[in-house]
Amino acid sequence: MTAADRLGIDRVVRPRNADGSLDVEDALLERAVVVVNAVSNIDGRTVPNLAELVQATHRRGGIVVVDAAQAMAHARQVVTDIGADAICFSAHKMYGASLGVIVATHELLNSLELAFVGGGMVSDVTESSFELLPNEPWSRLEPGLQAWGEIIALGAAFDWLGSVRPGGVTPAVHLSSLEHRLFEGLSDIPELTVINAGPSSVISVYSETVDAHRLAVFLSRAGVMVRSGYFCAHHYLKETRGLPPLLRFSLGLHNTSADVDIALTQLSGLARGLR
Template structure:
């Protein structure tokens, strides 16, 4: 299925040159089929420049950070803290002390739940979460609610996958203390109006945490302009390694919050016969030896990604999404799930009479990697009457030729299953 000539965004980004920076994209699978990787919402691939940073760390300056007096420790500490400054700049945070390194978005949300939530939420208080949240922005609040006697209220989503803003505003009461909402839905691609959500929450005296895992690779993020209280995202969605991410928290909030985990690094003074005192943010929340190499590579990935104009990245990924969406809709019995205006590069769909898992397994035989299942968003899918969808998700290195391959393989799979 031929669907394109070169577009201006493709030419300006020089997508072929970008692809050459990712060794894995040259792989051939299942015999001699070129890999078509469309599972970027789960994990993006990693460019050679970031791989080289990991390699360099272990070859030249593998050492624990802070407190060490030898040259390797100094170099590792400088590189680690350099990544903190890179994340600060990526989010436009006011102060690098507002950046806490975590194992990813999930741990960042749990940190807020267990530190801020335990300290400042009282029995009877309310938390608002949206219907479209990833489980990592639902379950930590459920655990906290069960422990603290809190109430969780749900912001509804319409049939297009758009948050109902009128219903959102109507949910607030004097007991509403926290809103937890995604910036971009991992299952639908819906881009939520975070600035408006923040405005309403703050007007009612509530704090707001935003899950930015899916927004970070697709758009510019300015936490000061958005006005968020907390913002979390993960390295492995933004061309970096797995197992590391960051939490932004407004400094006055982090200063008021107690530690979540205890151990080395997060203390000023430990006494057995008196009160232990804690370090200032962000180190108060970074107990133990962190993922040093991964944090350094995380910074390298952000520096790699921010070389590209975000408006061109957005334009290119929307072109990929449009081509894929139009092609899927031409398949008999296909239905796209989530058609919010201005959505990010996520395409979820179902096809009548063909189970999503069968599609995922069979299309892989043609070299096409997509994701199938509930995408850790079971409440959202159940609201659409579904248990699973197929999801193709796009990144800066994907091409319209790959979209053609995906659509051709999908048509062949559907014909195979339907006989």
């Protein structure tokens, strides 16, 4: 937003279809910078036509930046081999340490204007100029000392995600079981409205009578950690859909079916008692 404002570039917000797909007219993609999140942080919806969107954008000379913060831990396949110009994610959301990560094409990196110049970026320096490392375009975003501890932790997180077998099953199977259990349980609480169309590792609900922030505080007291509010999607949730603040459950590989049952028991009791 701030870059568009600063550079005087038109910014267009496109709504998703019910299945999460995006319909964007070709004319809008002309030399466009398309920014899209691969998995919704509200209801876990993916963008089924993400690969087609990337191709259409490239045909019109644009680039696609994918927000994969939600995808990297649970649905990495949705950003694999789609040909995006850049994929951004947070290491801590995939069991790593706090680290911002950008995976970008050489072409995009080479086209970037330099914002900062620091150690590890240049091959030569003259009195009036400098030369950047010719074969390491990623170094353009890495001036100075890197967060090596966090980077090493990220590698360990990838290794762990590739080998972990919660309950003796693959992460996808484990999560899918929990997602169905939670989704069905939440759908059975009459005082709540579930935002999701189906099971997902991220499920949001709201109550017409009890504020989500209050529910979150009460659940916290019961040992159930949830998020409440609009999750930085205020425009979509509040202005477009006119929804109250939501209560969001995020499932992880550390969760068990017992955790889900406790959450459902506590929430149903609160929703019933507080109405």
